[in-house]
Amino acid sequence: MSYLKTTGIVIKEVNTGEADRIVTIFSKNKGKISASAKGARRPKSHLVAGTQLLCYSEFVLFKGKDMYSVTSCDVIEPFYDIRSDLERLTYAAHMMEMVNDVIFENQPATRLLQLFLNSLYMLTKTDKSPLQIVRIFEFRLLSIIGYAPWVSGCTECGSTLFDSMYFSFLKCGFLCGGCLAKDKGAIRISEGAAKALNYIVYSKMNNLFSFEVSENVLDELGRVSRRYMRDRLEKNYNKLDFIKNINGVKC
Ligand SMILES: [Zn+2]
Incomplete structure (x- = not known):
């Protein structure tokens, strides 16, 4: 046996x-x-x-x-507190759906498990913005499974001037203003969003959640993550639309 x-x-x-x-x-x-x-x-x-x-x-x-x-x-x-709160539960369900899609039998994924548990802990035991927790979770999950966006500098020339960056879905990372001809569809992102993305992808797990961003930056991260997830995982993740519908939060 x-x-x-x-x-x-x-x-x-x-x-x-x-x-x-x-x-x-x-x-x-x-x-x-x-x-x-x-x-x-x-x-x-x-x-x-x-x-x-x-x-x-x-x-x-x-x-x-x-x-x-x-x-x-x-x-x-x-994690009782998540199940008793519809909004938190929806954020958790979104993370759960992503995890379910990217893990496999007989393939331990300890870093991803740690990320998931840490994110649930932050969602339950702290007053950190749930939307920020989820954005961090999304980009970090993609990084762990091998889809980290190139966000240390411009993918073409290496420029690290974060105040003039665009995000290129074609190049899977940053493009500076000078290299924008390489992908005219790249979207402008603020310095705050560029720095936040850089932090999420490269920081140590212990410090992953220890930064704050404005609502505007969260909006920008949301726009990038939604499309980047759809491109990489070939799926639309729609669970957070529920929260958007009930209280107008931009997810
Ligand atoms: Zn460049």
């Missing part, structure tokens, strides 16, 4: 049968794992808490013929 012990966070849950659940776990040891949790919806089940969406737990999984099943789970961090 084969057991796997790993920490992980539930990123998808599907109810099956009368009281069962199939969960997708973003695990530390094995990347994406699907596991059945028998009886997990019964109120007295020892699996009820740890198999809920966004619960970070230590799991013991039994490897069956077709899929894993959850033998036990000890909750490490339940």
Whole structure:
């Protein structure tokens, strides 16, 4: 018999049968794992808490013929406050969707897991702007999986004059005013947005969230990230439109 012990966070849950659940776990040891949790919806089940969406737990999984099943789970961090707040939950759902799309079975992605947990922590335990947390998460996720935009200077001439930069989706990074002929479709970005992008891509994980930007810069980052994500991941991520609709936030 084969057991796997790993920490992980539930990123998808599907109810099956009368009281069962199939969960997708973003695990530390094995990347994406699907596991059945028998009886997990019964109120007295020892699996009820740890198999809920966004619960970070230590799991013991039994490897069956077709899929894993959850033998036990000890909750490490339940991120309760996210689930009780519709707005936070929407931001978390957006991040969850991206994570679900870019992780794979048997491929540990520890840096991405750390980014995801840190982002959820910031979303739950701090009063940091959720939109800023999400923008940082998006660009850093893309960087971790190999799609880092070139934001240390102009992709053509190397200029680091951040007060006159454009973002080129064609070149996947900055173009300075002097090199704009290389991509006339590049969009002008402010010095603040250029510096923020540079910080998000190159800073250490420990310091990743420790900067502040204006709402205007967040708007700019949003415009770049939406299209850059669509180009790189070939998908429109629309969950944040819900927040835009309910309270007019530009996402
Ligand atoms: Zn240049």
